[in-house]
Amino acid sequence: MSSQLYRLGRAMARHRRAVLTSWLALLVAVGALAGLSGGQPQDELTIPGTEAQEGLDVLDQRFPEAGGTTAQILFVAPGGDVRAVADQVRDVLAEIADAPDVEYVGDPLDGTDPLAVSDDGSHALTTVRLGSELGDLDPGTVPALEAAAERGSAGTDLEVHIGGSVYAETSVHITVAEVLGVVVAMVVLAITFGSFLAAGMPLLTAVIGVGITMAAILALAALTPVSSTAPTLALMIGLAVGIDYALFVLSRHRSQLATGMSVEESIARSVATAGSAVVFAGATVVIALCGLFVVGIPFLTVMGLTAALAVTIAVVIALTGLPALVAVAGERLRPRPGSRAAVRALVEQHGDSPDTPGLVGSGQGGASGATSARTMGSRWVHLVTRRPLLTVLVVVLGLGAMAIPAKDLALGLPDNGSAEPGSPERVTYDLIDEAYGPGFNATLVVTVDIIRSTDPLGVMADLAEDLRGFEGVAQVGMATPNP
Numbered sequence: 305m306s307s308q309l310y311r312l313g314r315a316m317a318r319h320r321r322a323v324l325t326s327w328l329a330l331l332v333a334v335g336a337l338a339g340l341s342g343g344q345p346q347d348e349l350t351i352p353g354t355e356a357q358e359g360l361d362v363l364d365q366r367f368p369e370a371g372g373t374t375a376q377i378l379f380v381a382p383g384g385d386v387r388a389v390a391d392q393v394r395d396v397l398a399e400i401a402d403a404p405d406v407e408y409v410g411d412p413l414d415g416t417d418p419l420a421v422s423d424d425g426s427h428a429l430t431t432v433r434l435g436s437e438l439g440d441l442d443p444g445t446v447p448a449l450e451a452a453a454e455r456g457s458a459g460t461d462l463e464v465h466i467g468g469s470v471y472a473e474t475s476v477h478i479t480v481a482e483v484l485g486v487v488v489a490m491v492v493l494a495i496t497f498g499s500f501l502a503a504g505m506p507l508l509t510a511v512i513g514v515g516i517t518m519a520a521i522l523a524l525a526a527l528t529p530v531s532s533t534a535p536t537l538a539l540m541i542g543l544a545v546g547i548d549y550a551l552f553v554l555s556r557h558r559s560q561l562a563t564g565m566s567v568e569e570s571i572a573r574s575v576a577t578a579g580s581a582v583v584f585a586g587a588t589v590v591i592a593l594c595g596l597f598v599v600g601i602p603f604l605t606v607m608g609l610t611a612a613l614a615v616t617i618a619v620v621i622a623l624t625g626l627p628a629l630v631a632v633a634g635e636r637l638r639p640r641p642g643s644r645a646a647v648r649a650l651v652e653q654h655g656d657s658p659d660t661p662g663l664v665g666s667g668q669g670g671a672s673g674a675t676s677a678r679t680m681g682s683r684w685v686h687l688v689t690r691r692p693l694l695t696v697l698v699v700v701l702g703l704g705a706m707a708i709p710a711k712d713l714a715l716g717l718p719d720n721g722s723a724e725p726g727s728p729e730r731v732t733y734d735l736i737d738e739a740y741g742p743g744f745n746a747t748l749v750v751t752v753d754i755i756r757s758t759d760p761l762g763v764m765a766d767l768a769e770d771l772r773g774f775e776g777v778a779q780v781g782m783a784t785p786n787p
Contacts, residue, residue, distance in 0.1 A: 313575025316627035323628035343525030345532035376468035382461035396456030427739040467732030510546025531603040542614030549622035552578040586619035
């Protein structure tokens with residue numbers, strides 16, 4: 305494979321302008337396709353074959369009115385008796401009923417739901433059902449609910465708090481953290497290479513690769529459901545491997561330039577040597593990501609395939625786009641004679657001994673005298689290989705110590721209990737937990753087919769009694785038949 309990669313590297317260097325133009329044209333074309341297709345990622349996540357998913361499917365079929373997004377409205381009575389301020393509670397409910405997209409507002413004080421009022425009578429909780437799915441919810445819906453609750457309780461001491469699934473985040477959004485990550489990478493690369501030009505090349509090729517990947521995912525979303533988390537995963541992995549794989553090639557190229565090798569020959573050899581590592585590393589990651597297909601969960605499969613696409617593009621652009629970009633830079637990437645980058649490259653190429661042939665008097669501007677000093681990397685390798693068994697033991701013990709917290713790891717999807725302290729949804733969550741008890745924020749829904757029963761009310765009463773007998777069941781709410 306090295307010979308083919310050698311020829312590829314030389315061809316990319318010779319046809320550098322055509323190669324770079326082709327990559328930019330591909331970015332524009334895929335971006336235009338994404339814009340014209342109108343594809344959008346979806347927030348809905350399904351796990352076929354699981355008992356929970358079967359229950360949700362039954363709800364969609366038998367209780368379609370329960371398929372929309374819901375909000376929780378929690379009332380806290382100023383005097384400790386929420387029934388004493390029933391008129392104020394209903395004024396708030398009337399205001400909320402007029403808010404946009406609201407289809408149903410329950411009355412917690414009508415006595416139909418035995419769990420609506422807390423045991424001490426100071427809190428009342430009801431549900432507001434909206435007409436839109438969470439992913440289709442208008443951005444102004446939640447502020448409208450909050451404003452309606454504020455209007456309804458104006459001039460009173462009644463506390464009204466809003467929570468529920470309207471605040472749920474089903475997707476991971478790109479934030480300033482990703483931008484800061486790129487900036488930090490730029491600073492680290494600039495310090496490592498001693499050149500902003502060299503530092504910018506891996507970032508530029510990684511950004512181009514990620515741009516093509518993101519546009520391709522949006523275009524794909526017009527043809528098949530794509531989870532909203534898939535583009536985020538592809539972005540993070542694409543940036544990481546895009547920078548990493550470009551560094552393989554660029555670092556080797558700079559080291560070879562420091563020894564006096566010509567630009568074109570150095571590009572060809574870099575692609576032939578470091579490029580082999582890029583292909584191997586990329587293929588390993590792609591196989592691992594495609595392995596998510598085995599799980600049999602559609603949105604995980606899509607996430608794996610889109611991330612694999614990002615890695616594939618990162619490999620291809622590292623072997624074609626980066627060599628072309630390096631060829632355009634030409635001699636400007638060659639480390640200055642006597643510079644720290646040049647000395648480090650010479651040591652890496654020829655070893656630590658100042659007596660290595662070709663270093664002393666090689667015309668590298670004083671670099672020969674400095675090659676007796678080992679680089680940080682070579683000193684580290686010498687240290688860890690001097691006592692290999694001790695090194696392995698320390699590493700294993702260190703990993704074991706870091707793994708200790710995993711025994712208390714609790715897996716699950718985030719809810720309002722993990723929201724920012726002080727946020728409306730977190731305040732409501734904590735108040736419900738305090739007033740109604742642990743577990744009330746994570747109730748279970750049980751569906752029962754009673755169409756063949758001659759005594760449906762008796763069946764539901766018996767079922768409720770059976771459920772109360774299970775360990776850990778604190779309360780059983782009312783049974784509601786479908787239309």
